[in-house]
Amino acid sequence: MARSRIAVAGASGLIGGALVRSLVTDGCEVVRLVRREPRGADEVRWDPEGGRVDTAGLAGCDAVVNLAGAGVGDRRWSEAYKVRIRSSRVHGTTALAEAVATLEPRPRVFVNGSAIGFYGDTGARAVDESAPAGEGFLSALCEEWEAAAAPAREAGVRTVLVRTGLVVARGGGAWGRLFPLFRAGLGGRLGDGSQYWSFVALHDEVAAIRHLLDRDDLSGPFNLTAPQPVTNREVTAAMGRVLHRPTPFAVPAPVLRAVLGEMAGDVLGSARVLPARLLESGFRFAFPEIDGAIRAAL
Template sequence: MAADTPYTTELPHRVAVTGTSGLLGGALVASLRSAGCEVVRLVRHPPRAADEARWDPTGQDRAANVTALAGCDAVVHLAGAGVSDRRWTARYKRLVRDSRVLGTTAVAEAIAAQTTPPRVFLCGSAIGYYGDTGDRPVDEDAAAGQGFLADVCQDWEGAAEAARRAGVRTVHLRTGLVASRKGGAWARLFPIFRAGVGGRLGNGRQYWSVISIADHLAAMRFLLQAGNELSGPVNLTGPTPVTNREVTRIMGRVLHRPAVLPVPKFALRIVVGQFTEDIVGSQRVLPARLTTAGFTFQHPTAEAAIRAALD
């Protein structure tokens, strides 16, 4: 399904979305509205607009969370502290974990408390679940890996248990590297490469699983459709992971800039600390369940995704 396919008659009527100030959440709100959906933006502050409803990601104000989801046919939970926004101090790692686990628990319990629960719950996750896979391709049947992000993803997905027990179709969106110039890691990479000082990270042999933001949005809409029966983990990555070395070549080619200066691992560690291990780690992740279900990517290659981000 192309990203611009209208799904108006197949999508839920009323959808609650968390994380709407982020790259994916904000884009999803616009996408769903363009398809004719009524969207409720869950916010932590007192509502300032008619489409906002307050929720408490700590779960302490359970009544507010239950009220916020009343009458919703679907819930998409994308809120969480940015993984690459700051250095990984012990305090920030705790924030990364708690913002996901506590927030997901709060949403899942509010879903389970509904008199008429929504029919589908899309909950954010990440391909960090698989840890470092080297050059070994993995799909949704692969076991969890090791490391901080892998542990966080396991707890994150486990926190949705209340919604599953309530009989709500629950999908874990194991998101890869979303190519966009408006946010995320790519928004930082593009200016570096435009300046002609971009290059491979570490040895460049690590695999990156890239997806365009258009395909990510289309995949979420695909998963929201009434006739879709997918549940459990779903990898939101493009079908052709490539090495960081190849991404570097693509960036140089697309931006018409040299891309020959490698960034050594020790220099990355000085800048971002422990997160270095995940930057130079390899994740060759395939979207097997999406592909089997009949989803068609508009940007199936890393180069197509990167060019779309710059279009």
């Protein structure tokens, strides 16, 4: 989609920022959605919680990508923060999808963020995009989040839902917190370490989104996870290998529950998620294994 005009919500985030850099490098014109007053022609004002978008600023866009939302792992889940997590995603997606549906001409594609939290705790059972939603706060959130994209789809715009796993990157997300701990020799498994972590290298995350933007025949949900999920125990060992640090520590499950509250259920929960549709579409991962993904992040 070189030399296209693409709007990106969440452009200041870990994934959004990397996507914008990739698009600009390839000559695309990127329009960033911002909550403040725009500072240039490449910015459009929006209010995701309030459900408002400056639709005129999206005119002429070939694609709209929505990666915005309050950080799920940024803080303990108080009831108030859970409301913020939900409203930033559901209301923001609704506003963008409705805006996309009213544009003339309409964009060719609407890519909307989601997460593998959709599947809930899968234990050791591997799941792909054919699996139903699981249980719990994140599962319910992802269902509602994805459903909010319906106005774009119903208006005939190709709509893609990207269910992202744990992104391996230094600049944020789960690994943004893990790297300093492991570098200091304080890293270790969480709980008994048997829970599966479905990871994806930041490079592959961006490449997969670009792949989905470019392919006019692809729509619906896609798992953005590496094809070989690993357990938390295996992640711990890989971090030790790559960083050449001991990993003697373990955080017991009761301590995690005391510190993290309800969010501990997702840290200790297992998500063995496979990118079946992405692989079927011909996408090839540059970093399919955990050691390579960690090295790429460094």
